[in-house]
Amino acid sequence: MHSEKVRLLMLSLLLLSGCAGEESTKAPVPMESVAAPSIRVDMKYFSGDNLVGEPLDGYESNRCLLAPEAARALMAVAEDLSTQGLGLEVFDCYRPQRAVNHFVRWAAEPEDFSTKPDFYPREEKSQMFERGYIAERSGHSRGATVDLGLFRLESGASLDMGTSFDFMDERSATEFPLENVQAQQNRLLLREAMESRGFVNYTQEWWHYTFKPEPWPEQYFDFPVR
Ligand SMILES: C[C@@H](N)C(=O)N[C@H](C)C(=O)O
Numbered sequence: 001m002h003s004e005k006v007r008l009l010m011l012s013l014l015l016l017s018g019c020a021g022e023e024s025t026k027a028p029v030p031m032e033s034v035a036a037p038s039i040r041v042d043m044k045y046f047s048g049d050n051l052v053g054e055p056l057d058g059y060e061s062n063r064c065l066l067a068p069e070a071a072r073a074l075m076a077v078a079e080d081l082s083t084q085g086l087g088l089e090v091f092d093c094y095r096p097q098r099a100v101n102h103f104v105r106w107a108a109e110p111e112d113f114s115t116k117p118d119f120y121p122r123e124e125k126s127q128m129f130e131r132g133y134i135a136e137r138s139g140h141s142r143g144a145t146v147d148l149g150l151f152r153l154e155s156g157a158s159l160d161m162g163t164s165f166d167f168m169d170e171r172s173a174t175e176f177p178l179e180n181v182q183a184q185q186n187r188l189l190l191r192e193a194m195e196s197r198g199f200v201n202y203t204q205e206w207w208h209y210t211f212k213p214e215p216w217p218e219q220y221f222d223f224p225v226r
């Protein structure tokens, strides 16, 4: 009984430290690093190939960290799709709060047009949060949300989704009536596969999925991705 109380106290302290924004070399919560033969990890906020145009604060390696339940479900999706010769390309997973804060700073800075043509040609960067393209309190920071697309296992080619990842535009809404019917079907194929394993799509972005029920629905973590 005594040791159970001590264990709970230790767990509470670990969870609290994860939310405090302190630098720590290890994740203070047991997130899992997602890896499987048919999952390609290409963390866009680590590489700098993103709308900010540089790596975001808190991404120190090309790793996809997720809550264990979400990680297991994602690996199950990958296994399901591999029977159709498809793999998952993962663009973002757990997102430290400091990376979200980086987005906030970027949106407040004057427009320099460096990434606008590729990521938000018809939107204003100052409106990204109001328009729902980025969240100040993101599900990604709770560890159960993932941004992803599909690729062919044989060739490695990405499937056409109608728009590229993080193309902030109404055409990225999952059910936007695209002229490209194949791309529309690819979006729906991804949604069906994800939903069958417990993920829910954010209707405004074809790539954004949250595993439900969320293991840590109230927590916004801030340890770096290492
Ligand atoms: C920024 C984009 N990849 C994304 O994840 N948007 C949602 C709304 C979020 O920030 O949680």
Ligand SMILES: [Zn+2]
Binding pocket: 092, 140, 145, 146, 147, 207, 208, 209
């Ligand atoms: Zn997302």
